[in-house]
Amino acid sequence: MNFPGQSGIDLLQKFKEQGIGAEIIMLTADDTAETAVKAMKFGAADYLTKPCNIDEVKIVVSNILEKRKLKREVEYLRKVNSTFF
Amino acid sequence: MSGKGKIFIIDDDELIVSILEKALTNEGYEVSSLTTTEDAVNKVKAKSPDVIIYWM
Numbered sequence: 514m515n516f517p518g519q520s521g522i523d524l525l526q527k528f529k530e531q532g533i534g535a536e537i538i539m540l541t542a543d544d545t546a547e548t549a550v551k552a553m554k555f556g557a558a559d560y561l562t563k564p565c566n567i568d569e570v571k572i573v574v575s576n577i578l579e580k581r582k583l584k585r586e587v588e589y590l591r592k593v594n595s596t597f598f
Numbered sequence: 599m600s601g602k603g604k605i606f607i608i609d610d611d612e613l614i615v616s617i618l619e620k621a622l623t624n625e626g627y628e629v630s631s632l633t634t635t636e637d638a639v640n641k642v643k644a645k646s647p648d649v650i651i652y653w654m
Contacts, residue, residue, distance in 0.1 A: 521654025527639050528650070535642070540609065540653040552654065563614075563653075567621045574622065574649055578603045581648060 525555045536577045540565060602626040606647035608638060618651065 525537065536558040541548045549560040558577050561569060605627045609615050615631045622629045630645045632638055642650060 521652070524635055524638060525652070525654070528642065531639050531643060533639070533642055533646075533650075535606065535647045535650045538649060538651045540614075540651060548654065557652075558649075565614075567617065570618060570651070571621065571625055574603075574605065574625075574627070574651075577649055 522551060522555055525552065525557065529556055536581055538570075538573055538577065601628055603649065604628045604630070604645060604647040605649045605651060606642055606645055607631040607651045608635065608642075609633065609651075609653035611653070614653075 521539075525539075528535070528537065537552075537556065539549065539552040539557045539560040540563055541552070541560055542563045543549065549562075552560055558580075559573050561573060602625065605622050607615050607618050607622075607629065608631070609618075610633050612633055615633055619629045619631055630647065632641060
């Protein structure tokens with residue numbers, strides 16, 4: 514993808530700096546792990562290589578949303594726990 | 599999280615974006631997309647998605 518004056522990783526960093534709390538799935542054409550490892554280091558939740566399989570995308574999205582939901586539930590229960598016990 | 603979840607796709611390949619958008623909308627997700635990174639941060643912020651699918 515062409516980024517005017519910035520790399521994909523730069524934009525990923527900007528999302529984090531601006532407090533965008535969304536989980537990020539990187540799509541990469543690399544079948545080497547280098548870019549993917551870099552992306553994960555900068556906080557991407559997962560990555561897929563192009564050409565991507567639609568069913569794989571659906572599974573990855575669904576798993577990430579389930580994890581996100583569980584994370585929120587754990588945070589909520591921890592708060593409740595620390596308030597009452 | 600509204601409904602099944604909000605997804606934001608950023609990819610300059612319009613065909614990929616359109617295929618992913620249709621497939622994920624059919625799954626019940628609320629899907630938005632961009633085919634350029636111009637003002638991407640503000641546009642993503644405005645939608646507050648749960649997941650960003652991002653081509654780098």
